[in-house]
Amino acid sequence: MANIDSTITAIEGPGTGVHPVDEVLPVGRLVPLGLQHVLVMYAGAIAVPLIVGRALKLPPEQVVLLISADLFCCGIVTLIQSLGVTRWFGIQLPVMMGVTFAAVGPMLAMAADPSLGITGIFGAVIGAGIVSVIIAPFVSRMLPLFPPVVTGTIIAVIGITLMRVAIGWAVGGAAIPTMIADPAAAGAVPPKLIPNPAYATPDNLGIALFVLVAILLIAKYGKGFWSNIAVLLGIIAGSAVAWALGKMSFAKVAQAKLFGLVYPFQFGAPTFDFWAILTMTLVMIVVMIESTGMFLALSDITGKKMTQDALTRGLRTDGLGTLIGGIFNTFPYTSFSQNVGLVGVTGVRSRWVCVAGGVILVVMGLIPALGAIVEAIPQFVLGGAGIVMFGMVAATGIRILADVDYKTNRHNLFIVAISLGFGMITLMAPNFFQHMPKALSPLLHSGILLAAIVSVLLNLYFNGYNSAEQAEREAKQAGSRAEAG
16 A cells, blocks of 8 residues: 555655545546546446447437437446535545446346337336435445445446457457357358357457556556556557557548537436336446445545445445436436546555546447547457456455454354355356246346345354444454555
8 A cells, every 4th residue: 555655645745634445636636536437437338338229220320319318327426425515415426427237137138128119218217217316315224234244245246247348348348259240151041150269369369468468568667647548558558559550440420410419318218117227236236246246345445435325325326327317318327336446556555546537428328420430449458457457456456354353253264265156157167047937137146146145144144243333443453454464
């Protein structure tokens, strides 16, 4: 922690009397630091509208509308979460908000139902958003269930799970080798599939490694602010190499509109179905439990104490963001774990960096050409950066676990060991729960949620229910030991 603290002091100046989370950095630093956050989350932010748009067989211009609306709402909800709006919304931590992948499965099922379609999806999102705002205070009351042995395990699983994303980026878009139709067997029914030759090619992996090495060199030898934007500079350097090798094209930029207005209900009035809303509400409960892990990770990284009131505001904003998403033709929102790792890598804890990122996202949503520029960055360029950032999330969880008492309470070993095992199930065996009811898919296909549930239950079994004050004391003691180390 000493290195991070010295970095923060160098950026913000000593003796400001303001917590690093609330420190307002100069605009010249905020913009590149905010852009760095946007680049990290962009691929994940646009993935869901692309998937749902294709499932609904929407024409390209309507898929573009979905993406623009998504970026616009990402920015709006990020501003609410990072800035804080009234005393009801916003956790006021460096949080970037994006569409959750947990909702993809249920939304694809709705897309396949002729009675629902896209307006039914938006109706379910709006309904779930309203319910989530209402139940957020009740979910936040579970904070005493998350002592360090639980939070450390969950955060470690988040980082390990995200590694799949980073590796997928490095190999060109999917961690598992993709299959394509054999051009030599055109017209075959069913089509003959062969391994994708573009998967994990040496040049893609080489550029990902180049980005990783560039980030490490800049982080070590860069001075002050340049070290803080090591990830951004690494991505820019990797993009330059990809462009020089002919692996990056700006053709879509020329085709993109200069300006596109985002307004509510562009696809028509939403339709409301009880079961669709109930399904999406279950997804949002999953999302809020995962968000709790993200917020606790940020609390540890930034040194800003997590209170039940702050957690309520953060979870309530998940619901408000989902409501806004449904109104503006997009989907459920959550805090993006990718960006939690970036906070750890850079050591920049100011929430105003994410405010800048939110403004950039709003502008990108209104100016599709800017989004096209960022979209042109190949995923393998992001791969090297992802390994650094997501590894940092896992390392944060490991650091918390290092301060857990295993000597006098050996039961904590059981909690960590079994919870990690459950967290790895869907990562190692995606079809593990294929014979379970599909209604349980949102609960069973999230390794993070499985780890959270198992670790909470095992902690209750072995250690009993801690009071809020006791859990808070343990977290504070663990943080003090980490700072002293």
